[in-house]
Every structure is written in C-alpha cells, then in structure tokens.
Amino acid sequence: xxxxxxxxxxxxxxxxxxxxxxxxxxxxxxxxxxxxxxxxxxxxxxxxxxxxxxxxxxxxxxxxxxxxxxxxxxxxxxxxxxxxxxxxxxxxxxxxxxxxxxxxxxxxxxxxxxxxxxxxxxxxxxxxxxxxxxxxxxxxxxxxxxxxxxxxxxxxxxxxxxxxxxxxxxxxxxxxxxxxxxxxxxxxxxxxxxxxxxxxxxxxxxxxxxxxxxxxxxxxxxxxxxxxxxxxxxxxxxxxxxxxxxxxxxxxxxxxxxxxxxxxxxxxxxxxxxxxxxxxxxxxxxxxxxxxxxxxxxxxxxxxxxxxxxxxxxxxxxxxxxxxxxxxxxxxxxxxxxxxxxxxxxxxxxxxxxxxxxxxxxxxxxxxxxxxxxxxxxxxxxxxxxxxxxxxxxxxxxxxxxxxxxxxxxxxxxxxxxxxxxxxxxxxxxxxxxxxxxxxxxxxxxxxxxxxxxxxxxxxxxx
Amino acid sequence: xxxxxxxxxxxxxxxxxxxxxxxxxxxxxxxxxxxxxxxxxxxxxxxxxxxxxxxxxxxxxxxxxxxxxxxxxxxxxxxxxxxxxxxxxxxxxxxxxxxxxxxxxxxxxxxxxxxxxxxxxxxxxxxxxxxxxxxxxxxxxxxxxxxxxxxxxxxxxxxxxxxxxxxxxxxxxxxxxxxxxxxxxxxxxxxxxxxxxxxxxxxxxxxxxxxxxxxxxxxxxxxxxxxxxxxxxxxxxxxxxxxxxxxxxxxxxxxxxxxxxxxxxxxxxxxxxxxxxxxxxxxxxxxxxxxxxxxxxxxxxxxxxxxxxxxxxxxxxxxxxxxxxxxxxxxxxxxxxxxxxxxxxxxxxxxxxxx
Numbered sequence: 001x002x003x004x005x006x007x008x009x010x011x012x013x014x015x016x017x018x019x020x021x022x023x024x025x026x027x028x029x030x031x032x033x034x035x036x037x038x039x040x041x042x043x044x045x046x047x048x049x050x051x052x053x054x055x056x057x058x059x060x061x062x063x064x065x066x067x068x069x070x071x072x073x074x075x076x077x078x079x080x081x082x083x084x085x086x087x088x089x090x091x092x093x094x095x096x097x098x099x100x101x102x103x104x105x106x107x108x109x110x111x112x113x114x115x116x117x118x119x120x121x122x123x124x125x126x127x128x129x130x131x132x133x134x135x136x137x138x139x140x141x142x143x144x145x146x147x148x149x150x151x152x153x154x155x156x157x158x159x160x161x162x163x164x165x166x167x168x169x170x171x172x173x174x175x176x177x178x179x180x181x182x183x184x185x186x187x188x189x190x191x192x193x194x195x196x197x198x199x200x201x202x203x204x205x206x207x208x209x210x211x212x213x214x215x216x217x218x219x220x221x222x223x224x225x226x227x228x229x230x231x232x233x234x235x236x237x238x239x240x241x242x243x244x245x246x247x248x249x250x251x252x253x254x255x256x257x258x259x260x261x262x263x264x265x266x267x268x269x270x271x272x273x274x275x276x277x278x279x280x281x282x283x284x285x286x287x288x289x290x291x292x293x294x295x296x297x298x299x300x301x302x303x304x305x306x307x308x309x310x311x312x313x314x315x316x317x318x319x320x321x322x323x324x325x326x327x328x329x330x331x332x333x334x335x336x337x338x339x340x341x342x343x344x345x346x347x348x349x350x351x352x353x354x355x356x357x358x359x360x361x362x363x364x365x366x367x368x369x370x371x372x373x374x375x376x377x378x379x380x381x382x383x384x385x386x387x388x389x390x391x392x393x394x395x396x397x398x399x400x401x402x403x404x405x406x407x408x409x410x411x412x413x414x415x416x417x418x419x420x421x422x423x424x425x426x427x428x429x430x431x432x433x434x435x436x437x438x439x440x441x442x443x444x445x446x447x448x449x450x451x452x453x454x455x456x457x458x459x460x461x462x463x
Numbered sequence: 464x465x466x467x468x469x470x471x472x473x474x475x476x477x478x479x480x481x482x483x484x485x486x487x488x489x490x491x492x493x494x495x496x497x498x499x500x501x502x503x504x505x506x507x508x509x510x511x512x513x514x515x516x517x518x519x520x521x522x523x524x525x526x527x528x529x530x531x532x533x534x535x536x537x538x539x540x541x542x543x544x545x546x547x548x549x550x551x552x553x554x555x556x557x558x559x560x561x562x563x564x565x566x567x568x569x570x571x572x573x574x575x576x577x578x579x580x581x582x583x584x585x586x587x588x589x590x591x592x593x594x595x596x597x598x599x600x601x602x603x604x605x606x607x608x609x610x611x612x613x614x615x616x617x618x619x620x621x622x623x624x625x626x627x628x629x630x631x632x633x634x635x636x637x638x639x640x641x642x643x644x645x646x647x648x649x650x651x652x653x654x655x656x657x658x659x660x661x662x663x664x665x666x667x668x669x670x671x672x673x674x675x676x677x678x679x680x681x682x683x684x685x686x687x688x689x690x691x692x693x694x695x696x697x698x699x700x701x702x703x704x705x706x707x708x709x710x711x712x713x714x715x716x717x718x719x720x721x722x723x724x725x726x727x728x729x730x731x732x733x734x735x736x737x738x739x740x741x742x743x744x745x746x747x748x749x750x751x752x753x754x755x756x757x758x759x760x761x762x763x764x765x766x767x768x769x770x771x772x773x774x775x776x777x778x779x780x781x782x783x784x785x786x787x788x789x790x791x792x793x794x795x796x797x798x799x800x801x802x803x804x805x806x807x808x809x810x811x812x813x814x815x816x817x818x
Contacts, residue, residue, distance in 0.1 A: 203727070242653065247723060247730050251737025303726055310719045314654065317715070324656045331658045333742040381740055407736075411729070 043067050052287070065287055072284055075275045076108045083260040084340050085270040086228065088116070091132035093173075093226040093267070095217050098137070098158060098293030100285045101232035105273050107290060109133055109230060110165045117168055134171045135162050136220045138213050142178055142189045143196065146295050157293045173220050177209075180216050180429045195427040198420065203248075203302040204412030211376050214265070215431060221267040229269045236278035236311070238271075239322040242329040244307040248408045253378035255332035263337040264377055277322055335370065335379055373406035374436035375413055380406055397433075398425040404436045480505070488695075491687035492728060499695055506692055510680055511546050517667050519678045522553030525633040529624055530558040530579065530587070532572030534693050535639030537579060537700040539681060542692075543637065544583050557631050558583075561623045562591035563616055564599020565706065572701040582699065590627040592619055596773055604707055607781035613711050614785060615776075618768045622760060628675040640679040643686040646731045647716040649738040654716070658743060665738035672752070673761045685731060687724075 042062075043049045049064035063071060080086055086109075094109055096102045116130045137158050141151035155174055162172045178188030199205045221229050238258050245254045256262065262269040273281070285292055300308070314321040370379040398421050402414050415421050425433070476486045476496055484498035490505070497505070514520060528543060530536040540558060547554050560576045563569050573589065580587040593599050596619060604612050628636050645665060652661040663669065668678045681689065693700055708714075723730045754760065755767035762768070768784060775783025 201727075243650070246649065246653065246737040247734055249733030249736040252740035252742065254737070255742050301726075303723065303730070306719070306722055306726065310715075310722075314715060321654065325653060328653050328656045328658060328661070331743070333744050408733075 045071070068280075069284065069287070072104075072276060072280055073108060073111070076105075076272050077112070079260055079272040079274060080112070080270075083270070085230075085261065085272060086112070086131055088128045088131055090227045091134065091225060092228040092230050093134045093136050093217070093221045093224075094230045095232070096135045096137050096158065096162075097232075098154060098295070099232075100281045100290075100292050101234045101237070101273055101276075101278065103161075103232075103290045103292055104276075104281045104284055105230060105232035106135065106161075106165070107288075108272070110170075113168055130168065132226075133168070134173065134224065134226060136173045136175060136217055138216045139174055139176045140209070140213075141295075142176060143192060143209070144295070144297060150295060154293045154295055157291065161291055161293070171224075173224070175216055175220055177212060177216055180212060180219060180431070182430070191427055195424070198415055198424045198427060199413055200415065201412040203304060204409075206300075206302050206304055207376070208413050212429070214269075214377075215429060218265055218267055219431075226267055229265070229267050231269060231271050232273050233271045234273045234276050234278050234281055235326050236315075236322050238274060238329075239325040240304070240307050240311050242325050243311060244304055247303060247307065248412070250378060250406070250408050252381040253406070254329060256335045256338060256379055258326065258329050259334050259338040261338055261340050263339065263341050264335075264372065264379075268340060274326070337370075371404075372435065373409055374401060374404050374432050375409040376406060377435070378406055378408075398422040401425050401433070401436045488691065491691065491724075492685050492732075494728060502691070502695070506684075506688060507542060507546065510542055510684060511550060513667075513683055514546070514552075514680055517678075519637075519668065519680060520552055520554055520635070522551075523555075524553075524635060525555040525557070525631070527557045527559040527588075527624075527628045527631055527633040527636045528585070529636055529638040530560045530576045531639075532560070532575035532579070532701040533639070534689055534698075534700045534702060535641055535681065535686075537575070537698050538689050538693050539637065539639040540579055540583055540585060541696070541698055543680070544585065556585050557633060558585045558587040559624065559627045559631065559633075559636065560587060560589045561620050561627070562589055562593075563620065564592050564601055566601055568703060568706050569600075571703075575699060575701040578699055588627055588631055590623050590630070592623065595619075595623055595626060596769070598773075598776055600707070603776060606776060606779075609707060611781075611785050612707050615772055616707075618772055622767070622769045624677075625674050625760070633675065636675055636677045638677060638679055639681055639689075641681040641684050641686045641689055642731050642735060643717075643720060645679070645682060645738070646720055646734040647713055649734050650716040650719070651713060661738065661741060662743040665735055682735070683732060685728075 043051045043064035044062050045067040046064060049066065051062035052065050052068070086092055092109065094102070094106050096106055110133065113130060113133050116128075120126060120128065120130050135158075137155070139151070139155065141148070158174070159172060162170055176188070178192045181188045181191055196205055196208065199208055217229055220226075241257060242254065245251070245257065256264065258274075260271055260274055262271075284290065299305070311322065311325075371382075372379055398418075402410060402421060402425075405414060415424050478484050478486045478498035478501050479495050480497050480501040484500065486496035487499055488502060489496050490502065520526065526543070528536060528540050530540060540556070543554075544556055546552065547556060558576060558580055560573060562573060576587060576589075579585070591599075600612070600616055603615050607615070624636055648664045649661065652658075652664060667682045668676055670676045692698075720731065720734075751763055753762060753764075755762040755765070755770055757766050757770040760767045760769070764771075766774075771784040775781055775785075
C-alpha cells in the first residue's frame with residue numbers, strides 16, 4: 001500500500017508521454033477509471049493542471065507541479081507542527097551537506113521563517129518573535145581526497161545558496177571537522193588522520209566519522225546558542241539506517257534514531273523530512289531548480305554501502321518498500337528522550353508551552369534512566385552489562401572507556417589490542433571521554449525535569 | 464577476529480586451537496584456521512551449550528527431528544544422536560518426514576531420509592500431503608501457478624509436522640533452522656511490516672502453548688559450517704533446491720546476507736541479536752488464540768489457514784487465503800451456511816485427529 005500519497009489514484013497513463021507530447025494528442029494506455037476524460041492527462045489532485053511527475057506510487061500517482069510541492073511541503077509542515085519542533089523562541093541550526101535532502105529542508109525551513117516574518121511584520125503587538133535560522137556545513141575535505149579547488153568551489157556555492165535565502169538573514173558556519181579537537185587546525189588534521197587510521201574496520205571508520213560529524217554539529221549549535229539542530233534525513237536514509245542498525249546488532253537502540261525528535265543530545269535534533277522519500281526530494285530540486293552541491297566519494301565497500309544498494313534493489317522491485325521499512329521500525333517503542341523536553345523557560349509564551357506539552361509523545365509508564373555508549377551515544381541494553389562490570393576491575397582509562405561502549409562500537413571501532421586501544425582513546429575528542437565518565441550514572445535529567453518545580457536551590461550539586 | 468600471531472613458518476600452518484595438527488579449514492564463523500578434529504569439537508560443543516543453556520530437552524523426552532533429507536536435518540539428526548549418547552540427554556529420537564509430492568525433488572530426498580533411518584538407527588515416520596489434504600504440491604502448482612505456492616507449502620507443512628508428531632506421540636519437534644534462516648526471517652519481517660512475527664521469530668522454542676512445541680538447536684549455527692561438517696564427515700544428504708523456489712521473496716534477503724557474510728561474518732549473529740533486542744511492546748504481540756472450527760487445529764481465526772487454503776483449492780478459488788484478508792473467513796462461513804454445510808466429495812477434512 002502506498003503510504004504517503006493519500007490522494008493517489010490509478011490513472012493508467014504513461015508519464016513519459018505526458019511531458020513530451022504536450023502538442024500532440026497524448027495517447028492513453030488502457031482505460032482510465034473514474035470520471036477523468038480519456039484524452040487528457042490531469043493531475044489526480046486538482047484535476048486541472050498537467051501532471052509532471054509521479055509520487056511514490058510509481059506510475060499511479062500523478063501530480064501537477066503545484067500539487068506535488070504542496071503535498072511535499074505539507075508533510076514537512078505536519079511533522080514540524082505535530083511534534084512542536086520549532087517554536088517562535090527557538091534558534092534552529094540546519095545541518096547542510098549540500099545534497100538534495102539538505103537543500104529541501106533548508107528551503108522549507110526558510111519558507112516557514114518567511115511566513116513567520118510576514119506575520120510578525122503585519123501584527124500590531126509583535127508578541128510572537130520570529131525564530132532564528134542558521135546553517136552549518138561540516139567541512140570534511142581534510143579527510144577525503146578531494147581536489148582543493150573542488151572543495152573551495154563547493155564552499156563558495158554553499159555561501160551563495162545561503163546568502164540568497166535572505167531575508168531573513170541566516171548565518172553560515174563552515175566548520176572543518178578537525179575543529180572538534182578544539183586546538184589549532186594543523187594539529188587537528190594530523191590527529192583526525194591518526195584517529196581514523198586507528199580504526200581498521202571500513203564500516204567502523206565510516207560510522208566513527210558520522211558520530212564525529214554529529215559532535216561537530218552539537219558543538220557549533222551549543223557554542224552559538226542554538227536550540228534545535230535540523231537534519232534533512234529522509235525516508236530513504238532512515239530505511240537504510242534501519243537495515244544497517246539491525247545488521248550491526250543495534251536492534252535495541254534502533255528506535256532511538258528514527259523518531260521525529262531526538263533529545264539525547266545537548267541540543268535536540270529534529271527530523272522533519274522523515275516522511276519524505278528521496279525520490280520526491282530529488283524531483284522537487286529539479287522542478288524548482290534548487291542548487292545541489294555534491295562532492296563525490298569513491299565507491300563504498302562498507303556494510304553501509306551494501307545496505308544502500310540492497311534497499312535500492314528492493315525499491316526497484318516495489319516502490320513503497322522504503323516506507324514499509326520505516327513504518328515497521330516506527331512500531332518499535334521509542335525512548336523517553338524521543339520528544340521535545342518540556343519548556344520551563346518563563347520567557348517563552350505560555351500558549352507555546354501548553355501547545356508543546358499537548359503535542360509531544362507521552363512517555364511510557366516507566367522512566368528508566370538510560371546509559372549511553374560514549375562513541376555513538378546509543379542507549380545501552382542493560383542486560384549486556386556483565387562484560388563492563390568485569391572490566392571495571394582495571395583502573396585504566398581506556399579499559400573503562402571500552403567497557404562503557406556498546407557491543408557494536410566495541411567490535412567495529414575500538415581496536416582490540418590493548419596498546420592500540422590506549423592510543424585510540426588518547427586521540428578521541430574530549431567530549432567523548434567526558435561522556436564515558438558520566439554515562440554509567442545514567443541520565444537523570446528527565447527525572448529532574450519531573451520534580452523541577454519542587455526543587456528549591458539553584459545550586460543543587462549534581463550527584 | 465584474527466587468530467593470534469603465530470611465528471610465521473614457511474611450512475603448513477598449525478591449528479590455532481590445538482597447535483598440534485595441521486590447519487585444513489578456515490572457520491566461517493570466526494575465520495580461525497583449525498584442523499578437522501578441532502572443528503568437529505567446537506561445532507558439536509557449541510550446539511551442546513545452546514541445548515543446555517536454553518534447556519531445550521529434559522531426560523525422557525521423545526523428540527521428533529524434522530527430516531527433509533537436506534543438509535540441515537541430516538546434520539541435526541547426526542549431531543543430536545551423537546550428543547544424546549555422549550552427554551546422556553536420555554532422549555528417544557525419531558525422524559519425521561513430510562512428503563509434499565514434488566517429483567524430481569521430494570521423492571529423491573525421501574530416499575536420503577530412508578537411508579538416514581538405517582545409518583543412524585532412528586525410527587522414521589513419513590506423512591504426506593496427499594494423505595492429509597488430498598493434494599500434492601505438483602497438483603497445487605498446476606492449479607495456482609508459481610507465485611504464492613510457497614505459502615501453501617509452508618502452511619501445509621507446519622500442520623503436517625504437528626500431525627506426524629502427534630502420531631508419534633512426541634513431546635517436542637526439533638527442526639534444522641540455522642542462523643542464516645533466522646537472520647533472513649528477521650529481515651523479511653522488517654521488509655514486510657510484520658511486527659508481530661518479528662517479535663516471535665528469534666525465539667529458540669516456539670509453540671509452547673500449542674499442540675507440540677518446537678525448538679531450533681541450530682539457531683546460532685552458520686549454514687556454511689553445517690555444510691562443512693557434512694562434507695568432512697561425509698554425511699549422506701540431498702542437496703538440491705526445491706524446484707518451485709526461485710521466485711520466493713526470501714531470495715532477496717538471502718542474497719543480501721551472503722554478501723554481508725563476505726564483509727563481516729559475525730553480522731549474521733548480529734542480526735539475530737538485533738531481532739532479540741527489538742523494543743516491541745508486549746501489547747502488540749499475540750493475536751487471540753482459538754481453534755479451527757473445521758479441524759480443531761490451533762488458529763487465531765474461525766478457520767485455520769490450512770483449511771482456508773484447502774477450501775480455495777477444492778472450490779477452484781486459488782486466491783482464497785492469499786493476500787490481505789477482507790473477511791475471507793466470513794465469506795467461507797456464509798457459503799457453508801448457504802450450501803447447507805455440504806462439502807465437496809474431493810475435499811478431505813484437514814484431519815480427524817484431536818488436538
């Protein structure tokens with residue numbers, strides 16, 4: 001069953017003919033059901049314009065350009081409002097990679113910001129401020145072997161994209177990934193290279209890079225006082241993640257990564273394009289001429305690459321497979337941090353706070369405090385703690401670190417040999433080490449939230 | 464996982480477990496280079512540990528081994544009787560075989576099972592679709608074609624095994640499902656959206672609340688290792704794919720897992736681990752359990768799936784029971800009421816055994 005296009009009907013026409021043979025009488029293949037006329041191909045939604053592209057239902061769904069855009073934007077807006085992702089007092093940082101999903105999410109965020117700005121300008125009392133938007137691009141050119149002029153051109157293109165999306169003005173942060181070491185660039189590059197070389201598993205290397213990228217984004221966001229990080233993760237990417245997490249033994253933590261909201265992080269992460277398949281996002285970019293900046297990597301021999309091609313094969317066999325995968329995974333129980341934390345800031349209008357409380361997912365009965373893996377930040381399955389207890393006999397920093405990590409990171413990222421492991425831990429950025437130290441005490445912030453209003457002293461010592 | 468560093472000799476490598484004999488194979492699960500004897504030992508010992516840790520059997524149990532003549536069931540029969548002897552499980556073992564009536568495939572593999580009966584000294588019972596349902600798979604495929612035939616065969620086989628087990632009066636059925644099978648099933652259930660099955664498919668024992676419980680001693684055993692064991696031990700088995708299987712959807716998952724195993728062998732076990740750890744709320748799990756009105760078999764609907772499919776075959780409605788049900792059970796009820804409950808002469812009752 002098609003999932004997204006609720007309005008798609010079968011019309012039985014070939015889309016190839018429609019666009020090119022506009023002048024001639026378009027031929028139809030077999031009869032069309034319903035009241036549509038036999039000779040004209042019409043958008044299935046508004047029944048007045050020429051269809052130009054198909055939705056995820058394959059040949060069946062045929063929208064015209066306007067209805068298609070409305071439909072796609074509608075899914076985005078629904079995700080944002082239903083999960084209270086963005087409120088007027090927020091400052092959102094859009095993670096921009098240059099690819100089609102990033103480009104679309106940036107465009108859509110810009111559009112709601114514009115609308116908010118218009119409303120603000122028109123309103124008399126100016127009660128609801130307009131949320132701020134920033135854009136972050138993590139520059140990984142020091143790791144990959146791009147030609148330096150390709151990398152520079154890419155950054156220039158990104159600057160022009162962002163500057164064209166004003167007003168309202170958006171700040172752009174181009175952050176080299178080695179900056180997470182918070183030292184000067186030269187040392188950083190060397191250290192980053194050494195760190196990645198210490199990981200022998202190809203998939204582990206890729207995944208470590210992904211975790212460092214998120215660390216980078218979090219750093220930019222918190223240093224510049226952003227309250228949300230917006231990712232352009234689409235249905236297709238999430239479907240791939242479902243399969244690859246399963247394949248790496250991360251079934252327990254899977255449900256944490258695929259929800260609309262992920263508040264494990266210092267700055268909560270939101271995924272407003274969760275219901276949008278990559279195909280639709282690509283189509284929108286070509287329809288609207290949205291510029292994409294893509295730096296091509298070499299062929300992928302990792303598990304992630306294998307999963308990507310597997311999902312592609314499945315998608316060819318059945319175009320709604322990605323949606324089914326995400327829907328199945330959506331039935332897994334999320335975690336307590338998969339919702340926007342309640343707002344206690346009294347400067348935020350009461351109406352906003354009430355609305356956010358109403359819409360956020362209610363936490364399930366038990367509020368267990370989770371422990372997290374210091375590398376990938378995934379919640380740890382309590383039943384796998386026996387090995388960590390054994391290792392805590394040792395006082396070595398690296399042993400404690402390795403014991404605190406999830407089994408997947410222990411296998412594919414952390415080196416096995418003790419001396420290599422020590423060297424690896426010494427190369428890691430400081431925030432991960434800190435995470436390991438605090439991780440095993442569990443996450444008390446949610447518990448604190450529950451009793452916040454009854455706590456008297458501000459200078460409460462952290463346990 | 465790499466083998467520990469050994470002094471690099473120019474001569475043959477030594478087994479990394481016993482360090483005495485020459486290494487003749489690389490273990491698919493761990494890539495360790497070991498000798499034949501050590502391979503037999505680790506293979507058998509791991510299965511013994513699975514049986515003990517999961518308390519699959521107790522002394523005095525009568526166990527039917529689902530025997531198809533293929534490598535999994537042959538190796539299972541061999542290893543179980545060996546471990547039964549060696550560790551004194553105190554089990555009475557039987558071979559139970561299902562004849563689906565597929566010429567050029569099943570008739571050949573049944574010959575293998577008959578040889579196994581003699582070779583391992585385990586009593587054999589064969590139940591056939593023809594006797595139970597009045598249809599062979601060849602006849603079914605002639606009627607419905609090559610899509611959905613696996614659905615028919617799977618549903619019928621499950622019941623056939625239970626009926627055979629009841630005839631043998633056994634306490635449990637052991638099947639040769641291996642780690643690759645279970646990993647494929649986990650993936651399939653994700654792809655197909657079946658969250659209820661996803662929560663059950665990694666259990667090592669199933670159907671404890673049904674007629675006959677079943678267990679899968681090979682749950683953590685790699686298919687490649689089973690093949691290797693059968694090869695080195697020169698066990699007699701039949702190794703052709705079912706002639707009707709090329710179109711099965713499972714093929715996608717199988718291809719993927721084969722590619723995955725090449726990159727990272729432990730991924731197969733990781734998929735099973737993920738399947739065991741998925742956070743699935745218990746409230747979404749079990750459909751309500753009742754009995755089939757027609758034959759008394761366990762069923763969550765008015766009629767069990769086998770009765771529904773059989774009805775479809777007998778009435779020339781091959782699609783009955785296939786795909787999403789739109790009140791199929793209701794349709795059947797309506798028809799039997801109208802027809803005065805008369806059944807076609809050709810259709811045999813699912814079976815008159817009491818469950």
